[in-house]
Amino acid sequence: MAEPTRWSRIVLAGVITGVVLVAFNRGGGEEKPPPRVAVVPSRIDIPSLGIKAPLMKLGVTNGAVELPPYEKPQTAGWVKDSVVPGDQGPAVILGHVDTKTAPAVFYKLKDMREGQAIKIMRSDGKVAQYRVDSVERVSKNEFPADKVYLEDGLRLITCGGEFDWDRHEYEDNLIVYATLVKT
Template identity: 60%
Template structure:
């Protein structure tokens, strides 16, 4: 389920271009804006009532190869928030990743493929705010056609796991299941 480095780089370039067009420097005499300060607010838990999921979230970065990290297999009931994405409730794409299963049992996003449009997904943040999203769509895509630009640059919450047929020769699923959700109301 790892996302290739080139897609993360493409997503960063697209995001940077969008930021430049929408509010960045417009001539050579202006200096570039300082990098955005890292927020101390992080997502702590995801709740998906329709699937009876209530899971803690951990931070995920990039591997040495440049792929997005995955939660460890020894923590199958934990999902992870990709720190290169927006904090849920802030503008931008927020990406949460979880395993579908382990060698021994189902994992946190085992039933993610069963989520339907209109379902509510809530994310509890470290500042005490709960951000709600409504599911727009759920899709299953082959890993080699992972829609990185849509996942990493468009506003909203993205939930990602593995799915489809299992490729025994590569020891991985052939597809990804991706949930796209838009902001609803926040508490």
């Protein structure tokens, strides 16, 4: 077998360098853009009620919306199948009214009044500001799903009304409807 020439070693070194650079996407090829990070809401502030609470993502399983864990009573949850607050469409946030031993994040929600402000901090640094339009208490058997999940605006939902001790749950939902003022 013939001994490698100087040029064949240079070509071989160039090929190896090219393979390594391509493997690390630095071989002069097109750079891939960094993956796009999805914007999520991170905190809810309701100044008139003294509420400042972190938000977590909630999913929908078999048509039922997940609830924030009872172990985190001061955390509210954004339904990730709804829009990000500040974007057009319905944005839905849930929180518990209480636990077996103490008030929870949305305990004071029943005191919301028309015109009060709600602020949602987002992971992109923007703040979505809403103005309360109305507050309603509805039977869980008559939940206005279309109004909550299809119409534009922010919806805050918690339990309300009388507590049914046999079923261990509240009979009603309290829903705050708010309109986006600015992002």
